[in-house]
Amino acid sequence: MIYLKTLLNVVDNSGALVVECIKVLRHGPRNCAKIGDEITVVVKKARALQTDITGQSSNKVKRRDICRAVVVRQKAPFRRPDGSVVRFDDNACVLINKNGEPLGTRVSSVVAKELRELEYTKIASLAPKSF
Amino acid sequence: MLGIISSSKFLVRPSIITTIQNGTRSFTTLKKELPTVYEPLPKKRTGESVLAYLYQKMLNKYDPSGRRRILSKTLRAGDVIRVTYLDRTDVVGRIIAIKRGDNNVGSNILIRNKLNKVGVELRIPLYSPKLRNIEVIQKPEVRLARNKQYYIRNTRLDVQDVESSMKRKEAKKIKETERKDEKKKLRDQKAAKLAKTAAKREAKNAEHTSNSHVVEELSKKTEST
Numbered sequence: 001m002i003y004l005k006t007l008l009n010v011v012d013n014s015g016a017l018v019v020e021c022i023k024v025l026r027h028g029p030r031n032c033a034k035i036g037d038e039i040t041v042v043v044k045k046a047r048a049l050q051t052d053i054t055g056q057s058s059n060k061v062k063r064r065d066i067c068r069a070v071v072v073r074q075k076a077p078f079r080r081p082d083g084s085v086v087r088f089d090d091n092a093c094v095l096i097n098k099n100g101e102p103l104g105t106r107v108s109s110v111v112a113k114e115l116r117e118l119e120y121t122k123i124a125s126l127a128p129k130s131f
Numbered sequence: 132m133l134g135i136i137s138s139s140k141f142l143v144r145p146s147i148i149t150t151i152q153n154g155t156r157s158f159t160t161l162k163k164e165l166p167t168v169y170e171p172l173p174k175k176r177t178g179e180s181v182l183a184y185l186y187q188k189m190l191n192k193y194d195p196s197g198r199r200r201i202l203s204k205t206l207r208a209g210d211v212i213r214v215t216y217l218d219r220t221d222v223v224g225r226i227i228a229i230k231r232g233d234n235n236v237g238s239n240i241l242i243r244n245k246l247n248k249v250g251v252e253l254r255i256p257l258y259s260p261k262l263r264n265i266e267v268i269q270k271p272e273v274r275l276a277r278n279k280q281y282y283i284r285n286t287r288l289d290v291q292d293v294e295s296s297m298k299r300k301e302a303k304k305i306k307e308t309e310r311k312d313e314k315k316k317l318r319d320q321k322a323a324k325l326a327k328t329a330a331k332r333e334a335k336n337a338e339h340t341s342n343s344h345v346v347e348e349l350s351k352k353t354e355s356t
Binding site: 073077082083084086087089090092109110128129 | 254284285
């Protein structure tokens with residue numbers, strides 16, 4: 001149930017911490033994004049800028065940036081084909097570019113198993129656990 | 132005009148009267164043949180309600196061994212279980228609620244766990260043919276109130292990472308047993324040492340006494356000579 005104005009946690013090392021959904025892509029009007037759906041987001045809260053030894057900052061995005069993301073966890077219960085129902089405690093996403101590749105290099109926490117069957121195998125394999 | 136109508140009425144009436152007087156009733160014979168009637172089938176259920184009968188039938192179909200039915204009776208909220216699927220993947224979690232309904236095949240278990248500090252919940256159909264095994268890992272010493280413990284979410288009573296806590300407990304147990312073994316070994320060694328020293332002392336004492344005997348004998352011999 002992710003739609004306009006929903007706040008999501010970001011679970012990668014792109015630098016964003018909290019983002020706000022501003023558009024659900026490839027869905028009809030009055031339709032919500034669920035796990036594996038692409039959304040457009042605004043970065044609301046980002047990690048403080050820290051420069052590396054090489055002089056480059058580790059943050060790929062900063063506050064007020066607009067980018068794309070894929071939903072990896074959702075709070076609303078959803079059903080698997082075998083009849084079981086899954087629910088996470090928060091809404092979370094991973095930032096991606098327009099080709100569907102993740103911006104960050106790491107995924108820090110659990111993601112849904114559904115991503116593996118979709119085109120986001122890379123995110124699923126980066127994650128420490130999938131549920 | 133009036134005369135004609137009245138006369139026609141008069142004409143109709145006597146005919147009706149005559150038929151009743153004769154005592155015969157007119158009827159038409161059916162042109163179609165009557166359908167054949169068979170004996171009634173034996174009754175499937177003797178007074179049992181349809182739904183109860185159906186539930187039982189479905190349970191027998193999906194749970195022929197009756198193991199799951201026993202589980203649905205014995206499992207309780209608070210137990211930690213491991214659910215293994217047919218493809219050998221497994222899920223661990225603490226039971227928050229069991230929806231039994233009318234004890235039919237729609238029963239399911241809600242388990243909760245924490246992975247990387249994120250709470251995850253899974254509602255598993257109890258009679259699913261995809262399940263290989265449901266194993267009880269741990270039963271709580273003190274049970275929380277209620278059979279449906281939805282209230283523990285995000286509170287002090289919430290589930291911790293079940294798997295890692297289990298591992299920690301196992302490690303602790305192993306360590307304790309190791310410590311005990313070491314202590315035992317030390318004790319054994321000490322005891323062995325003590326026994327050795329005691330044996331030595333005894334041997335020495337024995338030697339001493341024997342020596343004294345010898346000395347005495349020697350002295351006696353010298354006296355006699």
